[in-house]
Amino acid sequence: MISFVNIEGFDEFAKYTESIDQKGPPVLFYFSGSKLPDGRSWCPDCVEAEPIIKAFLDELKKNVIFVYVDVGDREYWKDKACPFRTDSRTKLMVIPTIIKWKGVQRLEGSQCTKRELLQMLFEEDD
Amino acid sequence: MTILRNFMRIANSFRPVQRIDNIFFLSWRTFSSHGTFDYDLAVIGGGSGGLACAKEAVNHGARVAVLDYVTPSPQGTKWGLGGTCVNVGCIPKKLMHQAALLGESIHEAISYGWEVPSPDAIKINWSALTEAVQNHIKSVNWVTRVDLRDKKIEYINGLGEFKDPHTLVATLKNGTKRELTARNIVIAVGGRPHYPDIPGALEYCISSDDIFSLGHPPGKTLVVGAGYIGLECAGFLNSLGFSATVLVRSVPLRGFDQQMALMVTNEMEERGVAFHHKCIPLSVEKLESGQLKARWQNTETGEQAEDVFDTVLMATGRYALTKALNLPAAGVTAVTGSGKIAAQTEQTDVAHVYAVGDVLEGRPELTPVAIHAGRLLARRLFADGLQHMDYENVATTVFTPLEYGCVGLSEEAALDRYGEESIEVYHAFYKPTEFFIPQRNIRNCYLKAVAERGGAQRVLGLHFVGPVAGEVIQGFAAAIKCGLTMEQLMNTVGIHPTVAEEFTRLNITKRSGKDPNPASCCS
Numbered sequence: 001m002i003s004f005v006n007i008e009g010f011d012e013f014a015k016y017t018e019s020i021d022q023k024g025p026p027v028l029f030y031f032s033g034s035k036l037p038d039g040r041s042w043c044p045d046c047v048e049a050e051p052i053i054k055a056f057l058d059e060l061k062k063n064v065i066f067v068y069v070d071v072g073d074r075e076y077w078k079d080k081a082c083p084f085r086t087d088s089r090t091k092l093m094v095i096p097t098i099i100k101w102k103g104v105q106r107l108e109g110s111q112c113t114k115r116e117l118l119q120m121l122f123e124e125d126d
Numbered sequence: 127m128t129i130l131r132n133f134m135r136i137a138n139s140f141r142p143v144q145r146i147d148n149i150f151f152l153s154w155r156t157f158s159s160h161g162t163f164d165y166d167l168a169v170i171g172g173g174s175g176g177l178a179c180a181k182e183a184v185n186h187g188a189r190v191a192v193l194d195y196v197t198p199s200p201q202g203t204k205w206g207l208g209g210t211c212v213n214v215g216c217i218p219k220k221l222m223h224q225a226a227l228l229g230e231s232i233h234e235a236i237s238y239g240w241e242v243p244s245p246d247a248i249k250i251n252w253s254a255l256t257e258a259v260q261n262h263i264k265s266v267n268w269v270t271r272v273d274l275r276d277k278k279i280e281y282i283n284g285l286g287e288f289k290d291p292h293t294l295v296a297t298l299k300n301g302t303k304r305e306l307t308a309r310n311i312v313i314a315v316g317g318r319p320h321y322p323d324i325p326g327a328l329e330y331c332i333s334s335d336d337i338f339s340l341g342h343p344p345g346k347t348l349v350v351g352a353g354y355i356g357l358e359c360a361g362f363l364n365s366l367g368f369s370a371t372v373l374v375r376s377v378p379l380r381g382f383d384q385q386m387a388l389m390v391t392n393e394m395e396e397r398g399v400a401f402h403h404k405c406i407p408l409s410v411e412k413l414e415s416g417q418l419k420a421r422w423q424n425t426e427t428g429e430q431a432e433d434v435f436d437t438v439l440m441a442t443g444r445y446a447l448t449k450a451l452n453l454p455a456a457g458v459t460a461v462t463g464s465g466k467i468a469a470q471t472e473q474t475d476v477a478h479v480y481a482v483g484d485v486l487e488g489r490p491e492l493t494p495v496a497i498h499a500g501r502l503l504a505r506r507l508f509a510d511g512l513q514h515m516d517y518e519n520v521a522t523t524v525f526t527p528l529e530y531g532c533v534g535l536s537e538e539a540a541l542d543r544y545g546e547e548s549i550e551v552y553h554a555f556y557k558p559t560e561f562f563i564p565q566r567n568i569r570n571c572y573l574k575a576v577a578e579r580g581g582a583q584r585v586l587g588l589h590f591v592g593p594v595a596g597e598v599i600q601g602f603a604a605a606i607k608c609g610l611t612m613e614q615l616m617n618t619v620g621i622h623p624t625v626a627e628e629f630t631r632l633n634i635t636k637r638s639g640k641d642p643n644p645a646s647c648c649s
Contacts, residue, residue, distance in 0.1 A: 104265035107272070116275050 001063050008034075008070040010083040016067065017089065020101060025063040027101040028122065030112075031084065031092055033077060034070045042074045046096045049112040053098075056118045064122060071095055165191045167507065168294055168308035170286040170451065173209015175483030175496030176314030177270065180279050182504035190279045191306060193286035193296050199335035200321065200328045206267035207274075207281065210316050210484070211493040213263055218338035219358055221259045223525045225250065226365030230527075234564040250366045252343035260339055282306075288456040291476055310507055313451065313467060313474075313481040314500065317444040317491070322350070326410030330418055331438040334359065344368050345436025348420050350407050352378035354524045356441030357390065361526040364399045371400040371433070373407060373422055375442075379524065383536035386572075389591040393528040393570040402431070410438050446485045462487050471514055472503050480507075490520050521603035523596035528570055531595030533603040534587030540576045549586075550579040552612065552632040554642045558593060559623040572642075573628050575612065583612035588629065598626040 003025075007013050013029075020027055030053065033043030040047050057066060071077055071084050077095065084092045090099065098121060099106045111117050167183045169176040172194030180190045196213075198204045205213035229250060236242050274281045284296030284304060294311065296304045319333035332340065334355050345368055349360040352374040360370040372378075372394075378401075379387035395401060408421040413434065421432040446465045453461060460468040460475040466487035472480045480503055483496035498515060505511030521533035540549050553574035561568055576587040588602050602610070612632075620627025634640045 104261060105268050111272065111276070114276065117272055120271065120275055 002057055002060060003065045005065060005067040006070075007067055009072060010087070013069050013084075013090075014087075017101070022102075025065055026103075026125075027065045027067060029067045029069055029090075029099045029101060031069045031071050031090070031095050031097045031099070033095055034073050043077075043095055045094075045109055045112075048110075049096045052113050052115070053118065056115060056122070060122055062123060163292065163307045163309045165189050165280075165306060165308040167191075167310045167312065167504075168193065168286075168306060169312045169314055170294065171209065171314035171316055171483070171485075172207045172270075172281065173314060173316050173483060173496070174211045174493040175316075175500040176209065176312065177274075177500075178497040179312050179314065179482060179500030179504045181273070181277060182501040183508050184277045184279055186504065186508035188504075188508045191282060191308070192274065192279055193282045193284055193294065195283060195285040195296075197285065197318075199319075199333060201332055201336045203336045203339060205339075206264065206271075207283075208263075208267055208270050212266050212270070214335050214338055216493055217266065218259050218263060219334075219362075220525060221262065222255070222338065222362045222366075223358065225255055226362040226527065229365060229367075234566070237564040252340075252366075255366075256339055256341075263338075285450060287450060287452040288458075289452075291456045291479070309478065311456075311479050312500070312503065313448070313479065313485055314483045314496070315447040315451065316484040317446045319440060320443045320445045321440050322407055322442050324407055324409050326412070326418075327407075327440060330410050330412050331440045333440045337439060340437075344439075346434075347371070347437040347439055348373065348418075348433070348435045349439045349441055351375070351441035351443070352380075352391075352401075353441060353443065354379060354382075354526075355444075356439075357394065357526050358524065359439055359441060360399050361394055364394070364397060365527050369398070369400075371402065371435075373405045374401055374403045375406050375425075376404070379530075382524070382530075383532065383538065383587075383589050385537060385574075386530055386532065386589045386591055389570040389572050390524065390526050390528065390530050393567070393591075394526060396567055396569070397527060405431075444484070444491070448485060472499060489517050490522065492520065492522055495520055519603065519606050521599050523599060525596070528591055529593065529595035530589070530591045531599035532587065532589045533599055534585065534606055535576055536587060536589070537574070537576050540586050544578065544586075548579050550577050550583060550612070551575070551636040552577065552634065553636055554628060554632055554634060554644065556592070556625065556628045556644055558625050560593075571625075573632070574636075575615065575629065575632050577612045581611075582614070585610045585612060585615060590625075590629075592625050594625070598629075601626075602629065 007016055032046040033041040035041055076082060084090050094109045096112045097106060097108050098112055100121060105121055107117055107121055166188040167190045169180045169192045172192045176192060180192050183190050194207050196204050211217060232242060232248055233245060236245060271281065282296045282304060284298040286294050286296045289295045293305060293307050319335055321327045337359060344363060347363050347368055348371050349356045350373045352372055356372060357378060360372045364370040377384060378391045391401060404426045405422045405424050408423050410418050410420050413419055417434050417436055418438050419432055419434050420438055421430060423430045448461055448465045448467060456479055457476045458474045458479055462468055467474060467481040467485050468487045469481045472482055474481060482500045482503060484491040489495060502511060502513050502515050519534050523529055523531040537551055551574055555572050557568045558571060571592045573590040575585055577583040577585045585606055588599065590598050615629060618630045620630035634642050
């Protein structure tokens with residue numbers, strides 16, 4: 001059973017992390033650029049990754065919490081001081097990025113478009 | 127491929143499953159487009175050499191499988207993919223060495239004017255250190271696995287052994303066995319720490335396998351062994367605030383230049399590490415307090431001694447993991463008494479079976495050596511490569527508190543090979559600029575160049591004890607590869623102020639008898 005959570009911006013993200021149940025199911029954060037009026041993200045790599053991830057999640061039979069985090073618009077992300085880049089909990093270098101919460105596992109950029117890698121990240125237990 | 131594999135899986139499910147002593151034996155056979163082998167290359171061992179060979183092979187179109195498995199240490203320690211270097215070698219070692227250096231820097235900073243509140247209260251939090259180190263290692267394990275998956279290299283987490291020259295059997299953690307065939311097989315199983323055959327060794331002692339993830343601070347530690355592993359461990363433990371004692375069976379850093387080895391151990395002694403020379407361990411027993419009582423004997427005087435420690439770390443050498451491979455099943459007989467594989471060009475006496483890395487007889491046991499040899503081998507196998515590994519003049523560094531970097535021949539080896547009359551040794555003590563203000567010990571800051579005596583004096587070996595020795599020596603390794611001569615070295619203008627420039631300032635020979643101590647800086 002996958003639970004889906006939608007988050008917008010860093011403050012909401014930080015607040016959410018405090019509410020995570022340590023003994024609950026694994027939490028996976030997907031960081032993406034915000035959507036433009038036409039429904040697609042300004043970030044071309046995110047546009048490519050999203051349908052692949054959606055299709056993967058549709059088939060995934062595991063108990064996880066999938067958190068979609070809207071990082072913000074292009075200008076906000078490109079700023080070196082962007083908290084998603086600087087905060088030690090995320091330390092994002094590229095979007096899209098998928099991070100396993102409290103783990104070392106993450107997939108960055110085009111890695112998010114590869115099924116075998118998504119399988120490794122979502123299906124394996126530590 | 128997936129459709130075919132699914133078909134085979136269904137087909138196999140109709141075949142009777144063999145039951146051998148409660149172990150279910152399933153055999154997967156897939157058809158490779160390259161003939162009747164499952165893989166073009168199977169690599170046994172996912173460490174420095176194995177992974178480099180595997181990744182280079184796929185770059186040239188080979189179908190590759192990597193087998194990796196970590197048998198738990200006597201104390202129960204295990205780790206992930208990446209081999210010794212990543213998990214229990216170079217990487218955590220360097221990180222702990224760095225932690226130790228940073229601790230020293232905090233105190234030195236005071237002399238430079240930094241206001242450090244309560245310097246006496248500064249201490250290491252062992253669990254924070256090991257957590258940080260282990261987190262880094264785990265992220266490297268992850269990135270390594272992602273890399274293999276991305277490159278379509280099959281990773282099998284099982285202990286591999288030969289069934290016949292082209293067939294391997296991997297035993298997984300749950301006991302199931304997986305059989306695979308390969309046209310070529312590379313043995314890259316590396317080695318593990320050796321334990322002396324004395325009472326208490328296996329039961330109570332740890333090794334380098336365990337120190338980097340030790341679940342409690344090591345406390346007062348006895349290190350048995352004075353090779354680079356023993357000295358590096360004793361070095362960082364002492365600097366981190368854990369009392370360290372070293373038992374030296376014969377000489378420290380056997381095989382290395384002994385004059386330089388003495389500088390290294392002198393520095394360690396001056397920092398508080400105790401050395402017991404010509405001593406071998408006799409027994410380790412556990413006391414009621416939980417501490418360990420170790421007994422040892424001086425092999426020259428016959429005297430015995432003992433002391434109580436919190437930890438006893440065995441660093442008495444490493445042995446190659448060839449026994450578990452069942453090499454006879456492959457027909458490989460080129461195995462030395464120590465268990466290592468004799469393979470001059472990485473090819474064993476069975477044409478399609480190769481070996482790289484620490485498992486090789488007579489080759490430097492270093493990660494970059496394994497990586498380079500593994501890559502060149504893959505190119506020869508799959509890309510019409512012709513180049514063979516050059517094992518000469520490989521630079522290395524011992525990361526003791528004061529580091530020792532070297533490339534080429536030791537003075538002893540040069541004397542042995544060329545004779546005293548044909549050798550010239552240039553040497554000097556030096557004073558790193560940064561050492562003055564904090565008044566750091568300069569007594570062991572020393573370097574030397576061993577060269578041919580005649581003509582332009584080709585450099586045979588360079589040796590350096592001092593800070594950042596690895597960084598200092600690396601570039602000179604390339605220079606030696608180009609045939610560096612003393613004439614060229616002396617005509618190289620140094621970068622000032624550095625410690626590396628001291629190589630360009632060498633001008634006093636041992637033969638002259640002149641004082642190698644520096645007069646002053648800048649002249």
